[in-house]
Amino acid sequence: MKPLLLKGVRPYGEGEPIDLLIRDGVIAEGTDSDAEVIEGNGAVLLPGFVDLHTHLREPGREDTETIETGSRAAALGGYTAVFAMANTDPVADNAVIVEHVARRGREVGLVDVHPVGAVTVGLEGEKLAELGTMAKSKANVRVFSDDGHCVHDPLIMRRALEYSKALGAVIAQHAEEPKLTVGAQAHEGENASRLGLQGWPAAAEESIVARDCILAKQVDAKLHVCHVSTTGTADVLKWAKARGTKVSAEVTPHHLILTDDRLSTYDPVNKVNPPLRTQDDVDALRRALADGTIDCVATDHAPHAVQDKDCEWSAARPGMLGLQTALGIVVETMVKTGLLDWRGVARVMSEKPAEIAGLTDQGRPIAVGEPANLVLVDPDATWTVNGAELASIAGNTPFEGMELTGAVTATVLRGRVTALAGRIAE
Numbered sequence: 001m002k003p004l005l006l007k008g009v010r011p012y013g014e015g016e017p018i019d020l021l022i023r024d025g026v027i028a029e030g031t032d033s034d035a036e037v038i039e040g041n042g043a044v045l046l047p048g049f050v051d052l053h054t055h056l057r058e059p060g061r062e063d064t065e066t067i068e069t070g071s072r073a074a075a076l077g078g079y080t081a082v083f084a085m086a087n088t089d090p091v092a093d094n095a096v097i098v099e100h101v102a103r104r105g106r107e108v109g110l111v112d113v114h115p116v117g118a119v120t121v122g123l124e125g126e127k128l129a130e131l132g133t134m135a136k137s138k139a140n141v142r143v144f145s146d147d148g149h150c151v152h153d154p155l156i157m158r159r160a161l162e163y164s165k166a167l168g169a170v171i172a173q174h175a176e177e178p179k180l181t182v183g184a185q186a187h188e189g190e191n192a193s194r195l196g197l198q199g200w201p202a203a204a205e206e207s208i209v210a211r212d213c214i215l216a217k218q219v220d221a222k223l224h225v226c227h228v229s230t231t232g233t234a235d236v237l238k239w240a241k242a243r244g245t246k247v248s249a250e251v252t253p254h255h256l257i258l259t260d261d262r263l264s265t266y267d268p269v270n271k272v273n274p275p276l277r278t279q280d281d282v283d284a285l286r287r288a289l290a291d292g293t294i295d296c297v298a299t300d301h302a303p304h305a306v307q308d309k310d311c312e313w314s315a316a317r318p319g320m321l322g323l324q325t326a327l328g329i330v331v332e333t334m335v336k337t338g339l340l341d342w343r344g345v346a347r348v349m350s351e352k353p354a355e356i357a358g359l360t361d362q363g364r365p366i367a368v369g370e371p372a373n374l375v376l377v378d379p380d381a382t383w384t385v386n387g388a389e390l391a392s393i394a395g396n397t398p399f400e401g402m403e404l405t406g407a408v409t410a411t412v413l414r415g416r417v418t419a420l421a422g423r424i425a426e
C-alpha cells in the first residue's frame, strides 16, 4: 500500500492547515514524495466516525440493504466502523450468523463491520442467547442487543447484564415498555390525538430506562440506552450517572431535528421507533448531547422496502436511513447552533462510541503512531439529499430535498481511502 499524504488539513478544525503522512495504516512523521496526495484545502480532519446502531438487513432482507451497500453508505458518510444490529432473518443470536456478518464485512472491506449479538433467542425475550459463544467466536461480539424489541423481563435483563459484565461486554437496550405501546403509532400527545393515531407515551421509554439503570447499578454492569427520545429519559440518565451507574446513551440525528409536527401528512417516511417527539424534547436532547448526559450520536440507519413505506401509516414499518445524512444533521443541530465545536463532533461521533463498544483502534487521537482511521470534512460545502442517489438500496430518508452543510471529502480506513469526493474509492 502506497503512503498517503493529506495535504492542508486542519485536525479538529483547529489551527493552521498541516500535512499529515500515513504509512502502513498508521499516522507517521515527516513527508514522502512517493505518497498518494489528497488536497485538503483546509478541510477539517476528524477521527473516523463509529456508528453503534446500524441495520444492514443481511441476512434476510437483501432487497433493502446488504452488508456491501450498507458499507458503501457508511464509508460515504464518514464512518470507519459500524455495529450491525441483530434483528436480521435469521436473527444474529448465534456464532454462525455473527461470524458470517463479520466475514462479509471484512470481504467488502470499506468499513469495520462489528456484529451485535442478540440478547435473547430469536429476539423473543424468553431465553438468553449464547452470549459467551458469540463473544468467544471469531466475530468477538462485545455489544448485545434485542433492538427492535425491548428486553422486557427484568429477570432476563438482570441475567443479561450479569453475563455481559463477565464477558466485558455491554447490553444495548431498546427501551420500550411493551404494555404501554400496544398498537402505538406516534408520540402520545396533541398531534397524535388530532390525527387519530394511537399514542406511544414518553413513559414507556423512561420507565424502562429507569428500571435498567437501577439493575445495571446493582449488578455493576455496563448498560447502553439506544435512541433516547425524551426529556425525561435525559433526566433519568443524569440521575443515574450522578450515582455512578455505568450507563451510556445515544441519540439519533432524526431525534435531534424532527418533531411529530411532521406527521400531519401521514407520510410513513416519518414513522420511526421511538417516534418523533416534541420541540421541547428535541431541545432537551441537543442540550443533553452537548453536556455529555447523552454520550454519542448513533444513526439507527433502518432501510425499508418501498412496499413497507409507501403504504398506509398503520401498516408501514418504522425506521429511516441515516448513515449518509448523520454528519449534516449534526452540523445543522449542534455545530451551527454553537452547542458543539469540531472537537465535540469527534467526541460524539467517534471517540465516545468507540469507547462504549470497547474498540481500541477507532476514535483515537489524531497523532503520530495512531491508526489512520480518519474522515476529512469540508465544513462549508452544501449538498441536497436525494434518497435515490444514496448508496443504500432503500431510499427512505426523511431528509429528502433538504440542503445539508458539511460534506465528507474523504474517508480513510487503516490508511486506505474508502471514499473520496462523494464516491467509493474502488
Ligand SMILES: NC(=O)N[C@@H](CC(=O)O)C(=O)O
Residues within 6 Å of the ligand: 055, 087, 147, 148, 149, 174, 271, 272, 273, 274, 300, 302, 303, 317, 318, 319, 320
Ligand atoms: N428504529 C426503527 O424504527 N426501526 C428499526 C428497529 C429499531 O431500531 O427499533 C428497524 O429495524 O427497522
Ligand SMILES: [Zn+2]
Residues within 6 Å of the ligand: 147, 148, 149, 174, 226, 227, 273, 274
Ligand atoms: Zn430500537
Ligand SMILES: [Zn+2]
Residues within 6 Å of the ligand: 053, 055, 085, 147, 148, 300, 302
Ligand atoms: Zn435500531
